Amino acid sequence: MPSHKLDLSGLKCPLPVLRTRKALKGLAPGARLEVICTDPLAAIDVPHLIGETGDHIEILKQDAESIHFLIEKR
Template identity: 60%
Template sequence: MHKLDLRGLKCPLPVLKTRKFLSSLAPGEKVEVACTDPLSVIDLPNLLRETGDALEASGKADGALLFLIRKGAAT
C-alpha cells in the first residue's frame, strides 16, 4: 500500500495532489492519504465520485485525517 502525506497543505492542494497520485496507480492499488485540511472530508469524497475510485475507510490519527483509497478500474 502506498502512503501520501499531505499534512500542512491547504485546499485545493490535497485534492490536486491526490488526483495526480491516483492517476499513477494501477486499478486495485491502494493509497493512504493523510491530510490536516478540514475541507478534505468534503473534497476528497467528491473527487472520488468524479474519478470512480473508492473510499474504503476514513478516520483520524495523530492530528491528521486519514483516507484509505482504492484505485478504480481504468475507464
C-alpha cells in the same frame, strides 16, 4: 494489492485534492493509496474527488489533528 502513502499534512485547499488526483492517476487498478491530510476541507473535497473518479474510499478516519483516507484505485 500494492499500497502507497501520501502525507499531505500542512497543505491547504486545493493542494490535498490536486495531489491526491495526481497520485491516483499513476496507480494501477486495485492499488491502494493512503492519504493523510490536516486541512479540514479535505473531509469534503477528497470524497467528492473520489465520486468523480469512480475510485472507492475504503476507510475514512478523522481525529482532532488529521484525516486519513484509504482509497482503492478502480
